[in-house]
Amino acid sequence: MISDETNQAAAYELSPSQEIPASLEVISTERPFSESLLVHNVSWFCQFRWLVIAILLCYGVVGLFPQLIEPFGIRRPGVWPFTTAGILVLSNLAFLYLAKTRIAPVQIMTNLWGQITVDLVILTGVVYFVGSLETSIAFAYLFHIVLSCVFFSGRQSLIVTVMAIGMFAVCIMAEYVFKILPSMSIFTGSFREEYSAPILTMLAFNFFLTIGIWLAVWYLASHLSSMVHKRDFELAETNRRLVAASEERSRHMLTTTHQLKAPFAAIYSNAQLLLEGYCGEIPEESRKVIERISMRCRRLTAEIQEMLQLANLSSTSMESLTRVRMVSTDLLEWCISQVEIIAKEHNVTIKTDIQPVAMLGAEDHFKMLIVNLLNNAVIYSHRNGQVNVSCKPGPNMEPVVVIEDNGIGIPADKLPRIYEEHYRTKEAVEHNKESSGLGLAIVKHVAEMYGIRIRVESRPGSGTKFELKFPAFDVDLEK
């Protein structure tokens, strides 16, 4: 009996592929940097602050010797450079400690905002002592404005700019309008008790000009920064799509392999049933026919796999590859384990001399390359033969892998053609009928993709030696 649930009518509509949601842009402007990058920036700000502390201390020390500064019309600064440097040292140590111990995203942001606020307050003090309107020191606020445009969102960098304007305005009001603080400057004679009206107008003009320049710089820097962030985000999204497409292709390749190999597995099993007498005795002539069916079936299965591998390699773009760091010992041991069964069948011994050398590439491709060469070395060896596998670092620490057999060898005139698809020498066919002639074509493809130099030496009847020189391990490429 069919239940009501399974008997109900149903409909399903195939939708076109979905586009990227528009909200991504909002995400990119709200948080332009990842947490790890923010932690790095927190430490970088602290390092930069040590430089400022050093400059203040130098100025303070030079100020202790009037004969050094007075000829240039500079006043003795007194203790303010030392006091300011001291406050900066304490705050910097506190920020460094917090950067190491408080690593949650909210704590990192609090640290950054704390640093900016303390910096702006101290900078306002320095601006006052150096000469808020008599000198161009007020432009030092631009460092914070521009850096906040780079590291924060547009809204957050505007808050920093408004904070800077507010503190500078408070300093100017206290100094020139309400006269709560005496006018200060590092230059002797540049400040006086009372300024004349034209000078005051000029100072007011300087104040508004400075603020106008800050706002213009904020607008330009935040606009450029948001464009760069947007582009970064688009690149990351493209990369994500490429990786997803690559995964989808791998999945498709796996399903195709299964779908093509499974029927042959069934045919092969049925042929074996007949050959092994499970279905009764069969005439000798029929047995030979079934043996041929069985052998071709096995060969076709291997060929399907190699054709798919080759197709997969040909359609792979280097940009979409994920390179990983490998150690030659792990890679070669894995590859040798893959040919151990066939080596046992052919009674071939594999001797190894493998030193650990770093390699960089897609693991699947390197495995494919080595397994194909090892497979050939074993298959084209004589019975009781030996295959030697070695790996040593070259002059530039590049991995050099050598796979050498004492098998049937390749005639010299045929060597240039061995990498052609489906090409097989007469000697190879006589020795082993079950090969597709695609193994070395796969080797060539992988070698070209990664700039691996392959040198082959062979002597018919004595054996073949493949020497693979991998590119030197590039640390920058790994990053």
Place this chain on the structure above:
Amino acid sequence: MAYVMIVDDDQDFAETIALVIQKEGHEVQNKYDTESAFQSMQDRTPDLILLDVMFPEDSSAGFELARAMRHENEKLKKVPILMLTAINAKFPLGFGPNDIDSEWMPVTDFLEKPVDFDVLREKVAKLLDQERETD
């Protein structure tokens, strides 16, 4: 005589394998989807399971069944599983005997299709012997 269950959606393949194992003197049950296989093995626990990976409705149903047996059912926890699939480790996302692992691929042994009957008979005998020893 042991009770062997073959779980494979390829009926032609499953029947040939079943015949080989039956001739070895074992009782064989073929199941062509993992749900009915799981149901059936709870009613009667097999001594050995020959399990495919890719099924029409789920390309990793074989893995799911192996995990369910190992992690969700006390009775089926120790039943040896021989994974029998056309997939191998030569492709990205592929797998092989070296990938056997208690969480991701909790099977006892692995054989790639097409399979030689000599190898199959040897593996089946070995796994059934191990099963008897642990009992």
